[in-house]
Amino acid sequence: xxxxxxxxxxxxxxxxxxxxxxxxxxxxxxxxxxxxxxxxxxxxxxxxxxxxxxxxxxxxxxxxxxxxxxxxxxxxxxxxxxxxxxxxxxxxxxxxxxxxxxxxxxxxxxxxxxxxxxxxxxxxxxxxxxxxxxxxxxxxxxxxxxxxxxxxxxxxxxxxxxxxxxxxxxxxxxxxxxxxxxxxxxxxxxxxxxxxxxxxx
Amino acid sequence: xxxxxxxxxxxxxxxxxxxxxxxxxxxxxxxxxxxxxxxxxxxxxxxxxxxxxxxxxxxxxxxxxxxxxxxxxxxxxxxxxxxxxxxxxxxxxxxxxxxxxxxxxxxxxxxxxxxxx
Numbered sequence: 001x002x003x004x005x006x007x008x009x010x011x012x013x014x015x016x017x018x019x020x021x022x023x024x025x026x027x028x029x030x031x032x033x034x035x036x037x038x039x040x041x042x043x044x045x046x047x048x049x050x051x052x053x054x055x056x057x058x059x060x061x062x063x064x065x066x067x068x069x070x071x072x073x074x075x076x077x078x079x080x081x082x083x084x085x086x087x088x089x090x091x092x093x094x095x096x097x098x099x100x101x102x103x104x105x106x107x108x109x110x111x112x113x114x115x116x117x118x119x120x121x122x123x124x125x126x127x128x129x130x131x132x133x134x135x136x137x138x139x140x141x142x143x144x145x146x147x148x149x150x151x152x153x154x155x156x157x158x159x160x161x162x163x164x165x166x167x168x169x170x171x172x173x174x175x176x177x178x179x180x181x182x183x184x185x186x187x188x189x190x191x192x193x194x195x196x197x198x199x200x201x
Numbered sequence: 202x203x204x205x206x207x208x209x210x211x212x213x214x215x216x217x218x219x220x221x222x223x224x225x226x227x228x229x230x231x232x233x234x235x236x237x238x239x240x241x242x243x244x245x246x247x248x249x250x251x252x253x254x255x256x257x258x259x260x261x262x263x264x265x266x267x268x269x270x271x272x273x274x275x276x277x278x279x280x281x282x283x284x285x286x287x288x289x290x291x292x293x294x295x296x297x298x299x300x301x302x303x304x305x306x307x308x309x310x311x312x313x314x315x316x317x318x
Binding site: 009011012013014015016017020021022023033036039041042043044046049052053095098100101102105 | 222224228229230231232233234235238239242243244245246247248250269302
């Protein structure tokens with residue numbers, strides 16, 4: 001087969017048990033894969049990985065990364081604000097939207113609850129201490145108004161606050177791991193070439 | 202042959218690529234994803250890439266060089282920790298150091314690496 005050929009191939013998606021330890025069931029789906037003639041193996045494609053993640057999220061009762069992004073855009077929040085709303089790290093929501101990371105199941109269920117209107121946006125804003133900081137229109141939302149009830153999901157939100165520019169830009173993977181270098185200060189000092197000054201110092 | 206310290210140049214190039222998170226540069230085999238999911242069904246591949254980085258950036262990480270039938274890259278295997286569990290990893294640096302290919306990240310099938318005595 002020619003190198004780089006893309007074909008639909010079967011792939012078994014492992015759905016975890018609620019405990020997270022074992023496998024509850026396997027779901028076989030067809031995903032596009034790329035043939036690597038050099039090593040004689042199929043490689044995962046971005047589209048294939050996305051389909052695997054979506055299948056797993058749906059089977060776990062969680063929103064898919066795409067649905068999380070849609071929810072955020074319809075609320076008119078930035079990724080940072082969504083992180084604050086769910087009281088997680090500033091970059092967590094960003095990572096979840098990429099599909100390369102998945103929220104803990106309990107957080108995922110809370111996100112789903114907001115999406116489904118089982119928990120109100122007003123409640124979450126208040127718990128996160130964000131209500132006062134937001135624009136007046138947000139304060140005007142009646143308490144316990146579910147997201148799906150308040151916003152028309154079939155059309156863009158008619159509000160003064162527009163989604164921030166980051167939501168319109170294509171996702172750049174290189175920016176998805178921004179917190180890592182800061183945490184580990186890569187490249188490690190010991191990996192850097194030793195200059196004469198540094199050696200003498 | 203004992204475990205070997207993984208060469209700094211290889212570490213440097215692999216870490217730099219993985220840190221980008223760019224899937225055009227970080228390739229994964231079908232078996233990588235399949236076995237990772239089997240071993241860690243509740244976890245995501247982004248997390249294991251972070252764990253790779255944590256291990257590869259530690260002081261003098263050790264592993265075994267892997268000679269394959271398709272020697273167009275440098276491949277190393279090693280044990281590392283993922284979510285507190287000992288995990289087998291295998292990574293190839295290919296295309297002149299421009300891409301990495303993730304072969305494995307799953308619970309060990311053998312107690313020792315191939316170069317361990």
